[in-house]
Amino acid sequence: MTKKQAGEDAKSQLSRSAVIDAALLVLDERGLEALSTRAVAENLGVRMNTVLWHVKTKARMLELMADAVLADISYDDLPDAPLDRARELAARYRRALLAHRDGAALVTGTYAAEPHTLRFADHLVDALLQAGTDERGAAWTAWTITYFTLGLTQEEQAAPETGDARLAHAVDPAAHPALQRVLPHLQDNFGERFAFGLEATLSRIPA
Known part of the structure; x- marks a missing residue:
């Protein structure tokens, strides 16, 4: 398998959701200042370009992370009033x-x-x-x-x-x-x- 084929295989096996989950782990471990697409790639064991293929830019990654933070909000058992x-x-x-x-x-x-x-x-x-x-x-x-x-x-x-x-x-x-x-x-x-x-x-x- 060539390097190009290996890269394409990594991209296809990795989902954007997995990238955001890994980014949140980096956030929790290192804080916002240390968060980068390179740090997320290292956490996943892939090249930085593989991460960017899924999130395009760091700014876009941060937007998706911010939205993922709110995914934990439950709407069950809310008061009627x-x-x-x-x-x-x-x-x-x-x-x-x-x-x-x-x-x-x-x-x-x-x-x-x-x-x-x-x-x-x-x-x-x-x-x-x-x-x-x-x-x-x-x-x-x-x-x-x-x-x-x-x-x-x-x-x-x-x-x-x-x-x-x-x-x-x-x-x-x-x-x-x-x-x-x-x-x-x-x-x-x-x-x-x-x-x-x-x-x-x-x-x-x-x-």
Whole structure:
């Protein structure tokens, strides 16, 4: 078998889904900064061109990975009440992001108009429409929830180890009196902050 034939054989045996699964493994093991098509190829034991044959570019690979992250969201046993359903969907979205190292940063850096992403968006918008919002309100509230969840989760995944005192040392009581007052509430408690921000967004919708 020639090298060309071996390469074609590797391409035919390897699926795009397998490439994305391998890419997610690299992400979880090394983080987003170390992720590359070459690293994925090494993980699979194939040439980099074989990976590119399936995903075309690194940017496209990242889009497919971002969509695959949302494939883990379950739509079973959702609450009947629309606003409760929106809350639960947002919570499941956050959990899906947290399930992968740098998951929020990955999704934030892409525009994945792909099946799993669109499915989640459709469920969230549907819940908001059923809660009584108009079309623009449902769309913009869904964006607000998504952006807020991505931003807070990205901060959570990049947060320093518990006990890091850099912020406390940086806040000068004389120069930053307001920050000094709220300093205990500026760190950690990501779950409570998520619930607070989500409720602040949904509270404008009449129950």
